[in-house]
Amino acid sequence: MTHLVVVGASLAGLRAVEAVRRDGFDGEVTLIGAEEHLPYDRPPLSKEYLAAEECPDPRYREEETFAGDLDVELLLGTPASALDTAARTVTVGDRTVSYDGLVIATGAHARTLPGTEGLEGVHTVRTLDDAIALRAALRGGTSRLTVVGAGFIGSEVASVGRRLGLEVTILEALETPLARAVGERMGRALTHLHRRHGTEVHTGVAVEEVVSRDGRVRAVRLGDGTEITTDVLVVGIGARPATDWLEGSGLTLDDGVVADETLAAAPGVYVAGDVARWPNALFTDVAPGTMRLEHWTSAADQGGRAARHAVDPASARPYETVPYFWSDWYDGRVQFVGIAAGDHVEVVAGDDAEGGPFTAIYRAGGRIVGALAVDMPAEVMKYRRLIGARKSWDDALELAEQRRQQRAEKARQAAEQQGASA
């Protein structure tokens, strides 16, 4: 193996090149990215980056690090346009880059509402440039923000909108927001969080038309004719994996690049991050088939893993993981581990009726497969271990009971201390 090429210069791509260098790989490494920017962190873009008075610098590493410590050739600003798995080449602009091992980490693009292209006041949040534009839009004398899509990113933008004092409305096509991500009951629980913070949420509504005047958004017309006036419209209706450049490459494309359990999509070709679809052996018994995650943690993890496999295919082993994501809403944090499949959800701490704080766990096939917590930061990670170890539902309930006692004991001690100091 002499030349590792990584396409996609974001989290998964960065972790790919760092992992092999840390392992001592001394071949050539090339990192190809469509954006002009150095790799940067996306989660803050719908959170602190929009909300804070001063925007934090979201870049992971300085430019010198790539040329210096990492000894990586950076090709930024031009997307790869084709892959030839037989000749082992990637086309970038008018260059043809040969590889011995390849990592595909091209992530995903924000979905847009048809007919809104180029309309002022309409935003998506996927890239740093998107966030820069939205940040300015939320401050420029705006008073009304409408968010299409009650997913995690849309919900975070809504939270920031409220923090900045805007009137915020969320429009969601599903009856229950986030039903696919966290299940029906928990989707309802999370929706309470919005209402509690003064965000209006309309569910089960279809956006019929985006009404504009002089090239600027004015309102959103719903299926039933209702018009919602708005200054800024944020479209948060999910992301589509960036696989266009792989059409005709012979790789299997099906809502992502389909790979085997070792993340291999073709000989010498491995996938990582939001673009990757693979069978996660930890869950194939309860959720057969492949999965594609759009989470920070798995993208980081798979990036390193895919690159190690690419430089040394003989070492490739199945990649399994307990998915994890977090999302910051208003002044609180939502955390989820595992998958939301299964036949039963049980609230094991707090109360979900008003949107938390609470912790809930998910059961499938007699074992624990997921856990969700709102504003209970000490809880989900304890369940993550159980899920990873394929522990039974009874084990999970036992942990829940243990945690209940620990919390009660802590509360008792705190009360005692307060009594003593009063």
Added chain:
Amino acid sequence: MRIVVDWDKCTGMGMCESLAPDVFEVDDDGSLILHTEEVSQDQEAEVREAVAACPTEALSLEGPIDA
């Protein structure tokens, strides 16, 4: 080898705890408790995983591995 936490960066996500529970724990208020600063040889692998998995890149390792 010692664990260094950048307390300004840590937001109490707990990924570190899920990978190395003997070393890291997130408290009920979201603050990170470090059960030990020194990393023993048998903890090294999981602590390295925890360092790589921290979403805020708040963790790093310093110094040689103890014999």
